Amino acid sequence: MSGHSKWSTIKRKKGENDAARSKVFTKIGREITVCVKESGPDPSSNSKLKDLIAKAKASNVPNDNIDRVIKKAAGDGDKQSYETAVYEGYGPNGIAVIVEALTDNKNRTAADVRHYFDKFGGNLGTMGCVSFMFERKGVIIIENDGIDEEKVMDDAMECGAADIDYQDDAIEIVTDPADFSAVRQALEDKGYTFASAQIEQVPSTYTALTDETHISKMNRLLEALEDNDDVQEIWHNWENPDEE
Missing domain, CATH: 1.10.10.200 (Integrase, N-terminal zinc-binding domain)
Structure with missing residues (x-):
């Protein structure tokens, strides 16, 4: 990954x-x-x-x-009704983007998302235009603060993980989506705490941006999407958007 x-x-x-x-x-x-x-x-x-x-x-x-x-x-205290909405499109220079939302007004959310793509050098596409570049996987991230990497690998594989990736200061454990809940619970039972644990849309390939204008616009697109209350998750194939 x-x-x-x-x-x-x-x-x-x-x-x-x-x-x-x-x-x-x-x-x-x-x-x-x-x-x-x-x-x-x-x-x-x-x-x-x-x-x-x-x-x-x-x-x-x-x-x-x-x-x-x-x-x-x-109870009866929350009358709000939310629907799932998924949007696919391209950011600057063809970066693939999937936006997952929970909204009480799909027309409003769709208009907002389209506006962000248009404003920051991208375009909103049709369903399926970029999702074929992504695969759903369970991803569990543990901060690597000096823990025994070999033990983590043994424990993760024992718990049913499909893969494990060591980064400088984090360990990323990958599962089949169907196994995610069981693997997360088994690791939690072993005493692990997680920086993140969820089903993600993981891209099969990544695209780097070198043009400063494209980088700026991509950052602003992500910030606008993240700032929208309806938007729950944003998945993209921009390689290393933040400095490690």
């Missing part, structure tokens, strides 16, 4: 201000709300909810916030 930029994105987000972190909490809360309404509030019988709780904790969402969202979604 050379060129995979998730870890550098996590490091950048860890340094964000309180307002930016609050936006992350809001987005995860929306995911939890939809999950609870679809499959119930008990993580022992709702594996997706269990994964989202782990994701929230990895993003430093306080336990009280998580419990509050679950209780509100399980």
